[in-house]
Amino acid sequence: MNSLSIEFAGQTVWLWLGFLSLIGCLLWIDLGIVNRRDQIISPKKSALMWASFATLAVLFGLYVGLLYEPDPQYYEIPADLNRQAVIQYFTGYLLETALAFDNIFVISLIFTHFCIPREYQHRVLFWGIIGAIVFRGIFISLGAAVVNSWTWVLYVFGVFLIYTGWKMITGRDAEFTLEDNRILAFARQHLRVTDQLYGHHFFLRLPHPATGHATLYATPLFLALAMVETADIVFAVDSVPAIFAVTRDPFIVYTSNVFAILGLRSMYFMLAAAAAHFKYLKYGLSLVLVLIGAKIIWNFGLSKELGWVPYLAPQWALLVTLLVIGGAIAYSVLRTRSSRMTHRG
Numbered sequence: 001m002n003s004l005s006i007e008f009a010g011q012t013v014w015l016w017l018g019f020l021s022l023i024g025c026l027l028w029i030d031l032g033i034v035n036r037r038d039q040i041i042s043p044k045k046s047a048l049m050w051a052s053f054a055t056l057a058v059l060f061g062l063y064v065g066l067l068y069e070p071d072p073q074y075y076e077i078p079a080d081l082n083r084q085a086v087i088q089y090f091t092g093y094l095l096e097t098a099l100a101f102d103n104i105f106v107i108s109l110i111f112t113h114f115c116i117p118r119e120y121q122h123r124v125l126f127w128g129i130i131g132a133i134v135f136r137g138i139f140i141s142l143g144a145a146v147v148n149s150w151t152w153v154l155y156v157f158g159v160f161l162i163y164t165g166w167k168m169i170t171g172r173d174a175e176f177t178l179e180d181n182r183i184l185a186f187a188r189q190h191l192r193v194t195d196q197l198y199g200h201h202f203f204l205r206l207p208h209p210a211t212g213h214a215t216l217y218a219t220p221l222f223l224a225l226a227m228v229e230t231a232d233i234v235f236a237v238d239s240v241p242a243i244f245a246v247t248r249d250p251f252i253v254y255t256s257n258v259f260a261i262l263g264l265r266s267m268y269f270m271l272a273a274a275a276a277h278f279k280y281l282k283y284g285l286s287l288v289l290v291l292i293g294a295k296i297i298w299n300f301g302l303s304k305e306l307g308w309v310p311y312l313a314p315q316w317a318l319l320v321t322l323l324v325i326g327g328a329i330a331y332s333v334l335r336t337r338s339s340r341m342t343h344r345g
Contacts, residue, residue, distance in 0.1 A: 009250035010071030050267035057259035074249040088247035092256030144250040157241040161293030168286030284328025
C-alpha cells in the first residue's frame with residue numbers, strides 16, 4: 001500500500017500534505033516574492049493581501065462543498081455530508097477570524113513594547129504565522145484525539161465556552177500582559193539579548209564583551225516573535241474548543257483555522273489602525289461563545305442523549321455567528337461615528 005494513501009484523522013496523508021504544500025507555496029510567494037524587502041505595508045496593500053487570502057479561503061470552501069470526501073464518523077447526520085462540511089468550514093473560518101481579532105490588540109502592544117519599526121513587523125508576523133500553523137496543528141491533533149475518543153469532553157468544552165463568554169461579557173477575563181511575563185523573563189535570563197535591533201535579524205554573532213570571541217545573541221526582534229507566538233497559544237485556549245464545538249472533522253478544523261490566521265495576519269496593518277473602532281466586537285464574540293457552548297449541550301445532551309429537543313443543524317450556527325458578529329461590528333461603527341459627530345458638534 002502506498003504510504004500516501006494511509007489515512008490520518010479521517011483523510012489520506014496525500015490530502016494533508018497537499019494542503020500544507022499549498023500553504024507553504026503561499027507563504028513563499030508572500031515573503032520570497034511580494035514582501036522580499038523590508039518595507040512598511042500600507043493599509044491598501046494589506047487589504048489586497050487579505051482579499052487574496054480570503055478569495056483562496058472561499059475557493060477552498062467550494063472544494064469542500066464539491067470534491068471533499070467527509071468521513072461520516074465526524075458527522076451526526078448521515079446525509080448531505082458535503083453540505084454539512086462546507087457550512088461547518090465557513091462557520092469555523094468566520095468564528096476563528098473573529099476570535100483572532102483580539103490578537104490584533106496584543107500584537108500591536110508587543111510591537112510598541114519592543115519598539116519594532118513598521119518595516120520589520122511583517123517579517124515577525126510571517127514567522128509568527130508559521131509558528132501558529134505548527135502549534136494549531138498540535139493542539140487540534142490532540143483535541144481531535146480526545147474529542148473523538150471521549151465525546152463527553154464536548155460537554156466540558158461547552159461549559160468552558162459559556163464560562164469564558166460570561167467572563168468576557170462581565171469584563172473579568174484575563175488580559176495578556178508583558179509586565180512580569182514569565183516566558184519573556186525566561187528568555188532574557190537564558191539568552192544573550194542585544195539592547196538594540198540589527199536590521200531584520202532575529203539572531204547574530206557579536207564579540208563577547210569579556211573574551212572578544214564571536215558569540216550568538218538574540219535581538220529584541222526575536223523577543224517580539226516569541227511573545228507573538230505566546231499570545232497565539234494563549235488565544236488558542238479559547239479558539240480550539242470553539243471550533244470543535246462547530247465541527248469534529250479534524251481536516252475542516254485545521255484548514256479553517258489556517259485560512260483565518262493567514263487572512264488576519266495579512267490584514268494586520270489595516271486593522272491595527274482601525275481596531276479601536278470595533279470596541280463592541282468583544283461583546284459579540286462573548287455572546288457567540290456562550291451560544292456555541294449552549295449549542296453543544298443542546299445537541300449532544302438534550303437532543304442526542306435525552307431526545308427532548310430537535311437537533312440544531314450546522315447552518316443555524318453559521319447564521320447566528322454571522323448575525324451576532326456582523327451586528328457587533330455594525331454597532332461599533334455606528335457608535336464610533338456618532339461619538340465623532342458629537343465631539344465635532
